[in-house]
Amino acid sequence: AAGVIQSPRHLIKEKRETATLKCYPIPRHDTVYWYQQGPGQDPQFLISFYEKMQSDKGSIPDRFSAQQFSDYHSELNMSSLELGDSALYFCASSLRGNEQFFGPGTRLTVL
Amino acid sequence: AQKVTQAQTEISVVEKEDVTLDCVYETRDTTYYLFWYKQPPSGELVFLIRRNSFDEQNEISGRYSWNFQKSTSSFNFTITASQVVDSAVYFCAAQGNTDKLIFGTGTRLQVFP
Numbered sequence: 001a002a003g004v005i006q007s008p009r010h011l012i013k014e015k016r017e018t019a020t021l022k023c024y025p026i027p028r029h030d031t032v033y034w035y036q037q038g039p040g041q042d043p044q045f046l047i048s049f050y051e052k053m054q055s056d057k058g059s060i061p062d063r064f065s066a067q068q069f070s071d072y073h074s075e076l077n078m079s080s081l082e083l084g085d086s087a088l089y090f091c092a093s094s095l096r097g098n099e100q101f102f103g104p105g106t107r108l109t110v111l
Numbered sequence: 112a113q114k115v116t117q118a119q120t121e122i123s124v125v126e127k128e129d130v131t132l133d134c135v136y137e138t139r140d141t142t143y144y145l146f147w148y149k150q151p152p153s154g155e156l157v158f159l160i161r162r163n164s165f166d167e168q169n170e171i172s173g174r175y176s177w178n179f180q181k182s183t184s185s186f187n188f189t190i191t192a193s194q195v196v197d198s199a200v201y202f203c204a205a206q207g208n209t210d211k212l213i214f215g216t217g218t219r220l221q222v223f224p
Contacts, residue, residue, distance in 0.1 A: 031210070033210060035212075042202060042216050043156070043202070043214050044214075045212060048211070056210035058211050088154060090156060092156075099146070100212060101158055102158070104154070105156075107154070
């Protein structure tokens with residue numbers, strides 16, 4: 001069965017650079033979620049989109065923005081990167097109101 | 112808002128032992144969902160189960176079973192006859208009337224041969 005696709009899988013950036021993470025949901029899923037998991041921590045909800053509109057917002061820094069496109073894929077844009085942004089970033093997708101299925105994650109390292 | 116507590120930071124067992132992972136939740140929502148996810152060393156988050164707050168029936172799936180008790184706000188996960196491949200971090204999570212999953216801090220399970 002098709003799963004959530006995230007790209008890139010690994011990303012290395014310098015401080016103050018920008019990064020764009022992409023997420024392709026499971027076909028026919030209408031809701032996309034972004035989570036951040038720091039080393040040794042649990043995933044923290046960042047933001048979600050339903051039918052291309054922002055649905056819910058968590059602890060997402062102002063330096064980050066995201067959107068969902070007409071083909072339902074989503075992008076998380078991160079600017080002015082800081083060392084503390086180094087983490088595993090997960091995208092998940094679902095049919096509205098159903099369980100969230102997670103992608104493999106993008107490991108971001110900020111040097 | 113929800114809060115999820117997994118008091119067991121790390122558990123070590125020998126293969127074929129049974130092991131129970133504890134999860135206690137707090138919520139003010141009358142309707143909510145509880146989840147378990149598995150995170151193996153490769154890093155992905157694997158969905159295991161979702162239960163809604165109105166369904167307290169225990170569930171069994173192969174070697175996995177879940178015990179949901181609203182009276183004690185617990186949603187415990189038991190692995191029967193554990194195997195080395197069960198070694199992972201297991202997260203319990205809750206979801207109320209919003210999109211966000213609130214995760215516990217996870218329990219690292221190590222199964223030794």
